[in-house]
Amino acid sequence: MANGKILRQLLKAGTLGDHAAFRRASEAIIDEERQKQHHLLANDLEQILYGGDMRVEAARNPQLSADVPADKERGVPLLDVRPPKRSLEEIILPPSSAAMIEEILEEHRRAEVLRSYGMKPSGKVIFFGPPGCGKTLAAEIIAFELDRPLAIVRIDALVSSFLGETAANLRKVFEFIAKHQLVVLFDEFDAIGKERGDSTEHGELRRVVNAVLQMMDSYDGQSIILAATNHENLLDSAIWRRFDDAIEFPLPDQKQLSALLQLKLRGIRRQFELDDADLLKDFQGKSGADVERVARRAVKRMILRNQEFLTIKELRSALVREGLRKH
Incomplete structure (x- = not known):
């Protein structure tokens, strides 16, 4: 049986309608049951908790799924919008990287305080480092902690074989995320942000990079933009200046x-x-x-x-x- 402290947190969160706190308390109960080797019960509780997330999100914002833009060529969605499930306790990072994640969360939780001084929280952040070191997980955690849907941009759908269509797809994505309050992840960002001076790349890719730079500069929506790359050395030097912060995700020591x-x-x-x-x-x-x-x-x-x-x-x-x- 869950301890009294967690039960009090659960009831308080439910009474106040605090969805994020309710989820954290529920996950603490699930973790406690799993530690007691009650795996079947823990699995059932997880199914109940996470199975309802989509319904909660749909009730909160019914237009979200309907508004997701699609590629004109193939008709596939340009973003995958999902409810985040993992919290801050699920990631292990070097102290400096973990501190930067905490700073981002604090800035957005206390955004009104910053705005009262004419400042804004970090809205564009790039993650870099080897594969499998927590970049996508960090995006999900930020979404979970801020109680926002996670929107992952589908690079395979974004990049079109038609001349000019990739930039048009990018425009659709930026228009969509500007209308909603999301945490948006551009994974494999180097696919659309490569160095323009690379002689092996054709003119179309250079046009795409220019479009990315322009849209990043003009973006003024409420969604948080996160980009992730395993190949930071391939990125155009001008790309880095468009981000408020850059966070490294190295191999663990x-x-x-x-x-x-x-x-x-x-x-x-x-x-x-x-x-x-x-x-x-x-x-x-x-x-x-x-x-x-x-x-x-x-x-x-x-x-x-x-x-x-x-x-x-x-x-x-x-x-x-x-x-x-x-x-």
């Missing part, structure tokens, strides 16, 4: 790897310590996404073999199966 394993193996009984030097050496150079995949595979094996405890052997076997460790 040993301390962060230990914290990631703690997070991904919470509620799982194990026969090893998470700061084991040999274990952390096995994960050195791996991303947060790698750690999550390995932990999930190892726990599945433990469950299917009816083992009471997880061992380092299962983790190392999962590393091999994921192609992340030599035999």
